[in-house]
Amino acid sequence: MNTVTTRVLISPPKYVQGAGAMRELGQHVSQLGDHALVLADDGVWGFAGETAEKSLADAGVRMTRETFGGKCTQVEIDRIVARVREVGANVVIGIGGGMTVDTAKSVGFICDGIPSVSAPTVASTDAPTSAHAVIYTEDGAFDRYFFGLHRNPNLVLVDTAYIANAPSRFIVSGMGDALATWYEARACVQARSVAMAGGLATDAALSLARLCWETLMEYGVQAKTAAEQHVVTPALEKVTEANTLLSGLGFESCGLAAAHGIHNGFTASPNTGAFMHGEKVNMGTLAQLVMEGSPTEEIDTFLRFSHEVGLPTTLAEIGLADAGREELLAIARAATAEGETTHNMPFAVTPGMVLDSLVAADAYARAYAKKHG
Ligand SMILES: [Zn+2]
Known part of the structure; x- marks a missing residue:
């Protein structure tokens, strides 16, 4: 500490x-x-x-x-x-x-x-x-x-x-990046880790991170449909602000954690090259939630939102359908490299823990998708 x-x-x-x-x-x-x-x-x-x-x-x-x-x-x-x-x-x-x-x-x-x-x-x-x-x-x-x-x-x-x-995929990907903010901020505060801003999180920044999450939950789907029609609505304005300002201030002055560390691990695999930052981050967030032992209800809320806006929740959806244990282990190792934000979690994280969380997150999301159509 x-x-x-x-x-x-x-x-x-x-x-x-x-x-x-x-x-x-x-x-x-x-x-x-x-x-x-x-x-x-x-x-x-x-x-x-x-x-x-x-x-x-x-x-x-x-x-x-x-x-x-x-x-x-x-x-x-x-x-x-x-x-x-x-x-x-x-x-x-x-x-x-x-x-x-x-x-x-x-x-x-x-x-x-x-x-x-x-x-x-x-x-x-x-x-x-x-x-x-x-x-x-x-x-x-x-x-x-x-x-x-x-x-x-x-x-x-x-x-x-x-x-x-812009194609709606951009604002949706931004929602994936922004959705991670609250979960990572919360983990950093619990760990008392030093954020990019150079100190511990203020209550102000933590409130913005929370507001970011609430805004997405309330207006994310509406904003996506507006973006599909290429029109500006209050929901699109709110989500643009959440993706750009609230998420930016929230992550920088609260901190990044495993979701972004795992994202950085994914970029080590050329198979994920076609996918956007926020899409890969979303899979990282799901793995972080599993790693933290988050309650099923919280994970289901995350999955429901991801499905509604079309964010990936399985390895196959970010180009890793054929990833074997070796490839996943390489991702897990990159995600836990020295200095990675994965180490901002309130507990020590090993490559094995990242690997297990990825496998479990992927399996749970596939089962959830089957159940909910
Ligand atoms: Zn990001």
């Missing part, structure tokens, strides 16, 4: 969300700098570029656009850092998915701490608000957490019209 007794909460100074919010990008960014390097891939630029460009120009912010290479890797970060220095930009904006915003945040930090802006166009992860980034290898496996950022993005701007226009 650690000897830290201080509580720490960190957050971005400004969060903006709504349909058409991209039109306000310039007015917010002009408070941070006058020359923005905008990182976005061509697909994102196709639907958001014109609005972003006009908004920045109207606010008197000069813009240099750079095409995102597709993955948040050290090579990509170094490339963008060189670009920022070359053009002399004094604010960096990432428009797109989790990897784009993580790259922009890392670049901002490395470039003498210039302000960074996250403008997610999907609600698939809680990356946009956090002060850390997930760095992947060139092959797409989890490499490491970049903890050195020390600072959340200066602005998080979410245009929910883009969130609604």
Whole structure:
């Protein structure tokens, strides 16, 4: 057990969300700098570029656009850092998915701490608000957490019209990432483990993690159906906020535990490559619940919700239908590597415990699916 007794909460100074919010990008960014390097891939630029460009120009912010290479890797970060220095930009904006915003945040930090802006166009992860980034290898496996950022993005701007226009799989995957927040926060508080924010959880952060879970339970299904119709509704707004803000503040200032550690283990298997972050996290959450000895009623609530919104709950549903004991053991070993958040659980976790939990979680979820159709 650690000897830290201080509580720490960190957050971005400004969060903006709504349909058409991209039109306000310039007015917010002009408070941070006058020359923005905008990182976005061509697909994102196709639907958001014109609005972003006009908004920045109207606010008197000069813009240099750079095409995102597709993955948040050290090579990509170094490339963008060189670009920022070359053009002399004094604010960096990432428009797109989790990897784009993580790259922009890392670049901002490395470039003498210039302000960074996250403008997610999907609600698939809680990356946009956090002060850390997930760095992947060139092959797409989890490499490491970049903890050195020390600072959340200066602005998080979410245009929910883009969130609604994205395939519904994104917001559903984000619900998987967000659903883990409360279970992991609870475990970290019980263990008195130190969160990414650098201290114990505040009651404020724990309340946000709990609110995140409640919001998903109340509005998750409605938000999914709205996303399928590509329309913005109050439920879609609420779930976007839960996936992006509540989950982000909750995990960062309460802590991650086995669900994300097991997710990182899954990324070690190339068979899970086609599945999104939150989809793999959801299977990790189920395994964490089993590992904790959670009551059947709690696990059934989790499974019912997952089925209703379409989140995976079996190994087959994340590409591991043919995974033998060896492959699962390799995943379990990666999930319990030194420094993994799996060790934030209130008890010691061995690879064998992760393996057993995965096998049991998978079998229980299959039986549950059979019973409930
Ligand atoms: Zn996550």
